[in-house]
Amino acid sequence: DGGITQSPKYLFRKEGQNVTLSCEQNLNHDAMYWYRQDPGQGLRLIYYSQIVNDFQKGDIAEGYSVSREKKESFPLTVTSAQKNPTAFYLCASSIGRVAETQYFGPGTRLLVL
Amino acid sequence: GQQVMQIPQYQHVQEGEDFTTYCNSSTTLSNIQWYKQRPGGHPVFLIQLVKSGEVKKQKRLTFQFGEAKKNSSLHITATQTTDVGTYFCAGRSGGGADGLTFGKGTHLIIQP
Numbered sequence: 001d002g003g004i005t006q007s008p009k010y011l012f013r014k015e016g017q018n019v020t021l022s023c024e025q026n027l028n029h030d031a032m033y034w035y036r037q038d039p040g041q042g043l044r045l046i047y048y049s050q051i052v053n054d055f056q057k058g059d060i061a062e063g064y065s066v067s068r069e070k071k072e073s074f075p076l077t078v079t080s081a082q083k084n085p086t087a088f089y090l091c092a093s094s095i096g097r098v099a100e101t102q103y104f105g106p107g108t109r110l111l112v113l
Numbered sequence: 114g115q116q117v118m119q120i121p122q123y124q125h126v127q128e129g130e131d132f133t134t135y136c137n138s139s140t141t142l143s144n145i146q147w148y149k150q151r152p153g154g155h156p157v158f159l160i161q162l163v164k165s166g167e168v169k170k171q172k173r174l175t176f177q178f179g180e181a182k183k184n185s186s187l188h189i190t191a192t193q194t195t196d197v198g199t200y201f202c203a204g205r206s207g208g209g210a211d212g213l214t215f216g217k218g219t220h221l222i223i224q225p
Contacts, residue, residue, distance in 0.1 A: 040122075040220070041217055042201060042217035043156070043215040044215075045213075058212070102158065103158065105155060106154075106155050107155050
């Protein structure tokens with residue numbers, strides 16, 4: 001059963017702690033993305049990666065970091081430098097170039113207390 | 114940078130009424146995609162338009178891409194409760210490594 005998995009579905013952290021969100025895909029897609037969605041808002045691009053060991057900053061990369069050591073995995077770390085980390089985080093992938101159809105994971109809701 | 118605006122932000126309709134959401138870009142787009150996000154869910158791809166003036170239909174949904182490739186619309190005929198959700202457009206302008214820019218979405222609320 002192919003798709004994108006994100007874990008956990010809900011995540012609670014104390015302010016000042018780093019937290020890593022998992023994203024795995026078995027679609028053999030080259031490109032992967034991280035978006036942030038706030039209530040009632042659209043999707044804002046945090047980071048994207050077109051190929052293993054390479055990634056680019058999106059519109060709101062400050063306070064976040066990523067790695068792409070394997071094609072199927074693109075974890076996102078929300079660092080303590082992110083001023084307002086509570087949000088819904090969505091991971092997506094696409095077959096090739098970054099502007100092709102994107103397939104989204106179920107998302108992780110992060111609540112920082 | 115590229116901006117993609119969507120209107121309206123919210124739309125309340127009675128079940129059975131039609132619904133339209135509009136997407137406008139500050140730059141010419143090479144393609145535009147539409148996604149639907151159900152409440153509590155994640156965005157799901159609906160369709161992609163590439164050609165100037167293109168019109169595509171999916172059952173009760175009609176998608177249009179403007180002649181100047183700077184605007185697009187999604188029209189739903191005779192809405193049903195299953196249509197509830199947020200509809201996003203996403204466009205790409207230029208080549209190279211440019212990604213998609215998503216609009217803020219239109220939230221469709223249907224009253225039975």
